[in-house]
Amino acid sequence: MTATMHEFRHSAFVAIEDIQLQSALEGATHKFGTGRTDALAEVPEVEAMRDHFKKVRAATLSQLAHHLETFEKNATAAGTQVHWAATGDDACRIVLDIAQKHGVKLVTKSKSMATEEIHLNQVLSKAGIEPVETDLGEWIIQLAGDPPSHIIAPAIHKTRHQIAEMFTKETGQQVSADDIPGLTELARQVLRQKFLAAGMGISGGNIMVAETGSLVLVMNEGNGRLVTSTPPVHVAVVGLEKLAPTWDDAAVWLSLLARSSTGQALTIYTNIITGPARPTDPDGPQEVHIVILDNGRSKLIGTKYEEVLQCIRCGACLNACPVYREAGGHAYGNPYSGPIGAVIAPLLFGLDKYSGLPHASSLCGACKDVCPARIDLPRMLLELRADEVEQRVLPWWESMSERAAAFGLANPGLFKYGTAVMRQLQRPLAKGDKLNLPGKLNPGQSRKTPALAKRSFHDIWQSGELDNKNGGE
Amino acid sequence: MSARDQILNQLRSNERPAEHPEPWRSRRNFPDLAERFTQTLTAGKGEVIRAASFEAALNEIDTILHELQAKRVVVNDTAPLDGLDVTQQWPDFEWFVAGKSEGDIKSFCAGADVGLSGADAALAETGSVVVSSGPGKSRLATLLPPVHLAIVPTSILTSDILTWTAARQGQPGANRVLVSGPSKTADIEQVLAIGVHGPKRFIVVLYDD
Numbered sequence: 001m002t003a004t005m006h007e008f009r010h011s012a013f014v015a016i017e018d019i020q021l022q023s024a025l026e027g028a029t030h031k032f033g034t035g036r037t038d039a040l041a042e043v044p045e046v047e048a049m050r051d052h053f054k055k056v057r058a059a060t061l062s063q064l065a066h067h068l069e070t071f072e073k074n075a076t077a078a079g080t081q082v083h084w085a086a087t088g089d090d091a092c093r094i095v096l097d098i099a100q101k102h103g104v105k106l107v108t109k110s111k112s113m114a115t116e117e118i119h120l121n122q123v124l125s126k127a128g129i130e131p132v133e134t135d136l137g138e139w140i141i142q143l144a145g146d147p148p149s150h151i152i153a154p155a156i157h158k159t160r161h162q163i164a165e166m167f168t169k170e171t172g173q174q175v176s177a178d179d180i181p182g183l184t185e186l187a188r189q190v191l192r193q194k195f196l197a198a199g200m201g202i203s204g205g206n207i208m209v210a211e212t213g214s215l216v217l218v219m220n221e222g223n224g225r226l227v228t229s230t231p232p233v234h235v236a237v238v239g240l241e242k243l244a245p246t247w248d249d250a251a252v253w254l255s256l257l258a259r260s261s262t263g264q265a266l267t268i269y270t271n272i273i274t275g276p277a278r279p280t281d282p283d284g285p286q287e288v289h290i291v292i293l294d295n296g297r298s299k300l301i302g303t304k305y306e307e308v309l310q311c312i313r314c315g316a317c318l319n320a321c322p323v324y325r326e327a328g329g330h331a332y333g334n335p336y337s338g339p340i341g342a343v344i345a346p347l348l349f350g351l352d353k354y355s356g357l358p359h360a361s362s363l364c365g366a367c368k369d370v371c372p373a374r375i376d377l378p379r380m381l382l383e384l385r386a387d388e389v390e391q392r393v394l395p396w397w398e399s400m401s402e403r404a405a406a407f408g409l410a411n412p413g414l415f416k417y418g419t420a421v422m423r424q425l426q427r428p429l430a431k432g433d434k435l436n437l438p439g440k441l442n443p444g445q446s447r448k449t450p451a452l453a454k455r456s457f458h459d460i461w462q463s464g465e466l467d468n469k470n471g472g473e
Numbered sequence: 474m475s476a477r478d479q480i481l482n483q484l485r486s487n488e489r490p491a492e493h494p495e496p497w498r499s500r501r502n503f504p505d506l507a508e509r510f511t512q513t514l515t516a517g518k519g520e521v522i523r524a525a526s527f528e529a530a531l532n533e534i535d536t537i538l539h540e541l542q543a544k545r546v547v548v549n550d551t552a553p554l555d556g557l558d559v560t561q562q563w564p565d566f567e568w569f570v571a572g573k574s575e576g577d578i579k580s581f582c583a584g585a586d587v588g589l590s591g592a593d594a595a596l597a598e599t600g601s602v603v604v605s606s607g608p609g610k611s612r613l614a615t616l617l618p619p620v621h622l623a624i625v626p627t628s629i630l631t632s633d634i635l636t637w638t639a640a641r642q643g644q645p646g647a648n649r650v651l652v653s654g655p656s657k658t659a660d661i662e663q664v665l666a667i668g669v670h671g672p673k674r675f676i677v678v679l680y681d682d
Contacts, residue, residue, distance in 0.1 A: 028663050044500035055494045062491035065484035078644070084477040136669055137660035153660065160662050184658060184666035191670065196583060212645055222616065222656040222671025229612040229648070230579070240480065248496035251638040265513070265599040266634065269671065270651035277647050280608040282571040282578050284647055294480045302487025 001147070003333030003345070005398070008356030011331035012323075021157050025328055028156045029319040035263020036316055036370065042265075043255070053256055054374050056249050057310035061301060067210045067245050068292065074213030075290060078275030083291045085237075088118030091293050095120060095202065095235055098289055099129055102233055104199035108191075110217065110224035111135035112204025113313055114237045114293055116148060116335035117348070120202070131202070132194045134223040136187055143170055149329030150337065151315040152261050157328060191223070201227035205238035205290070206312070207253055211246045214274040215290060218258060218267040225271050234273070234285040240292050241309035253312060256372040260314040296348040304383050308343050310373040317367035317377060323360050332357060339367035339377045346384055352393045358384035416456070423452050499635035506597040506630040507679060514600030517654035518667055520676045521600075527553060530624055530680035534589070535563060537676060541620060543586040547571065547578070550609030551591045553626060553682075559589075572609035582617040588672070590615050592625045595679075598633035599653050602677060606648035621652070621672040626682035 003011075015021055040046050060067055072082045085091035091114075099107065107124060109115065109131055121131045121142075133142040137155035141148055143166045148154030155163075164177035167186055175182050203224055207216040215236055217224040228234045244250040258264040277284030300306055318324045318338030329337035333354065334345045342357040351358075358381050367377045388394055394402075408415050429435050434448035460466060474482075503509045511521040522537075524530040538546065547569040548559055560568050568574070569581040582588065590610075594603040602623050604615050615621045631637050634651070656671030667673055 024662070031663055049497060052494055052497045059491040059493045062489045065481045065488060068481065068484070078647075084475070084480055086476040086479055090476060134670065135660070136658045140660065153663070155660055156663070158661075160664075163661055180661050180664045181666050183661055184669050188669055192583075195670075196579070214645060220656070221658050221669040223669075225612070225616050225650060226670055229616060245493065246496070247638040247641055248635075251634045252497050254634055264517075264653075266601060266651060266653050268517070268652070268654045268657060270601075270653075272645065272649040272651075273647070274645045274649075275647050277606065280572075281606045281647055282609065282611040283613050284606055292480075294476075294483075298480050298483040301484055302489075 001333040002353040003331065003356045004353070005356040005359060005394070007333060008327075008331050008360055011333070012327035012360075015328040015331055016326055020159055021328055022326070024156050024159070025325050028150065028153055029325050032153075032262060032315070032319040033370075036260055036319070039259035039263040039265060043259070049252060050256065050372055050374060053252050053372060054310070056244075056252065057373050058307075060243060060245055060249070061241065061306055061309055064240070064243065064301060067243050068240060070245070071208050071210040071213055071243060074210065075208075075275070076213070078213050079288065080213060080275045081287065081289045083289060085291050085293050085295070088293070088295045091118050091237055091291050091295070092120050092123040094291050095237065096123060096127055096129075098233065098235055099124065099200055100127070102199055104129060104233070106194065106198045107131045107200045107202055108195050108198040108223075108227045108231065109133050109138070109201070110203045110219065110227040111138050111154070112202070112237060113148075113151060113335055114204045114239050115202060118237070118293070118295065120237070132191070132198070134191050134195065134227060135219070135221060136184065139187060139191065140166065143167075147330060148335055150318060151313055151340075153315075157330070195226045195230045198231045200233040200235060201231045201285070203227050203234065203236045205236045205242055206257065207250050208238055208243045208290070208292075209247060209250045210243060212274055214272050216250060216254070217271040217273070218254070218269070219271070220262075220264075220268040222269055225269055228271065228273055229284055232285055233287045233289070234276075235289040235291065236273075237291045237293055240294055240297055242312070257312055257314055260316040260370070260372045300347060305343070305347055305380055307375050308340070308347065308377075308380060310375050311340055311344070312372065313340075314372060316370040316372065320366040320370045322362055322364060322366070327360065332360070339381070340375075343377055343380045343384065351384065351387060351391065355388055355393050358388065416458075419452060419456060423454070426451055496639070497635065498639065499633050501598055501632045501636070503597050503632060506632065507627050509597040510595060510600050510630060511679065512600075513598065514654065514677060517600055518657065519600060519654040520674065522676065522678045524678055524680035527626075527680055527682060530678045531562065533678045534622065534624065537622060537678075538563060538566060538587060541587060543620075545569070545581065545585045546587045546589055547582050547585045547611065547614040547618065548589040549591060549604075549611055549614050551607070553591055553624060554589070555609065570609075571611035571614055578611055579613055582611070582613040585614075585618040587620045587622055588614040588616070588618040589622045589624070592623050592629060593649075594637055595625050595630045596633055596637055596651070597630055599651075601634075601651040601653040603637070604650050604652060605646050607646045612648050612650075615650070615652070616671055619668070619672055620674045620676065622676045622678070623652075624678045624680070626680055628682050
């Protein structure tokens with residue numbers, strides 16, 4: 001999937017017409033947004049804490065190679081096998097090799113944006129290995145064959161009725177859509193069997209802590225504990241930027257992550273993994289692998305886009321974004337949606353393929369305000385727009401019309417003449433103060449493009465009519 | 474060139490001097506850690522039972538196990554329960570003592586009614602209990618049964634995750650989990666449902682020691 005200007009507009013308009021989706025988006029983003037505000041308000045000196053966190057993230061990225069090597073050294077000492085993947089394909093191959101080496105047929109997965117990014121499930125399925133998503137939301141969208149529509153709530157676009165129908169189809173059991181605890185219990189029973197039978201567990205990772213070589217996973221459901229404790233092998237795929245040099249840094253990270261995300265002080269489970277089970281442990285995996293994923297990240301270091309790697313994937317910017325709240329996640333055409341997706345998808349997956357995303361923003365700045373690391377997303381959206389012009393990724397007619405507009409706006413005489421001509425040309429299409437444009441030119445039929453007014457403001461102003469209306473003498 | 478060298482070289486080519494800020498320390502000062510712990514965990518749908526002594530805590534556990542009508546209980550053989558012979562203390566139940574009992578711990582845990590554990594630390598701010606792996610300490614014991622029952626002395630309470638990490642010593646074991654309530658989800662229409670994959674109930678017996 002991609003998201004060029006036309007594609008984004010088209011999917012966004014479809015989403016806007018979907019009343020159920022609009023109400024789900026409104027409900028979820030409002031709940032997360034107010035939850036975030038309340039949770040952060042409870043923390044002493046939270047603004048200073050965010051400033052501190054920003055400095056930690058910036059300093060870490062400045063010397064990322066050093067920190068990653070420390071992580072590798074300490075993780076290896078704890079028995080973890082560390083792998084490096086330059087591309088998504090490489091990461092998939094590494095994971096597949098481990099699975100095939102152990103003769104794995106069934107894999108349980110906990111929610112991971114990194115594995116969505118590299119399309120790991122498709123690769124495993126093709127090789128005859130069944131990947132089962134175990135986060136309830138991820139399982140729902142896996143059954144539906146949908147991509148995630150929110151970084152932390154992947155199935156917000158699905159209604160209880162659709163979910164009940166899918167569960168019945170999958171399990172053969174009848175379950176009422178209005179019985180949400182019942183639906184949850186059914187998922188628990190089905191997935192519990194998968195956890196116990198799986199030969200390998202795959203997770204993402206929220207934080208790699210260099211100091212001890214530990215991997216931190218946060219979750220509410222507990223699936224990220226089951227995936228990493230029940231099968232004999234655990235493989236984690238983690239973006240190389242998710243690194244905290246020390247546990248002091250990780251503690252601040254965790255203090256901000258869940259509060260910014262769901263409005264919780266901490267998620268129900270914070271799972272810390274430092275190597276495989278020790279010989280004296282009663283249980284736990286015999287092997288732990290961590291795949292450090294680059295896939296276009298390292299080349300951003302030292303550029304004007306480095307700041308985007310400070311992201312901790314809390315999803316706060318999605319909830320705050322007026323465009324995301326209407327368009328929903330699928331319009332972004334990749335697993336990362338909202339303002340962070342609009343910046344990161346063009347950078348990681350190609351500006352030409354995602355040329356619509358830098359424009360999927362009103363530049364209101366709400367994303368920057370709520371970001372725990374205060375990432376300046378609006379600045380980078382503008383930089384990407386400038387890159388589009390420089391790299392000529394926009395269609396020729398679009399850059400031509402932009403150039404014509406710039407020329408016209410810079411020449412008052414031409415502007416006046418041009419609008420006068422347009423006023424005549426629009427006549428057959430104008431109905432009242434709106435234009436009746438043919439379908440292709442007006443994809444959002446619910447909203448009509450305004451017609452040019454009969455007289456320009458400039459004209460009215462000069463005539464002096466405004467003075468009289470306001471009671472002036 | 475290996476992927477590792479390729480990635481590290483790319484990063485090194487843009488490495489800059491950076492001043493890592495001094496650690497951020499906790500600004501919390503709770504007058505009563507046990508009170509804050511109880512409030513937060515209860516608000517997060519966990520359950521807290523206060524006891525005046527270790528003996529009183531054992532009585533509470535006895536009551537809870539009977540009220541739950543538990544049959545099979547898995548226990549982590551660790552402080553403060555490690556000096557105790559649970560099979561003698563509570564002969565009404567079928568026990569699996571992690572690290573001691575014979576048999577497959579995974580299948581026992583999968584069919585157990587309650588998992589009983591101690592704790593390494595407890596965080597007042599977030600109502601969290603820290604459980605870890607190690608000799609006699611099973612991960613599945615606190616994960617697979619529908620009820621996780623933890624016995625926690627007030628002396629291991631610390632203010633928050635910042636004070637907990639600031640007091641760290643040595644290398645951690647293979648697994649450490651901060652548990653802050655029963656397993657939950659809101660993935661279906663944002664409606665809260667308790668007990669999706671982990672324990673449906675998380676009960677802490679908090680005693681003064």
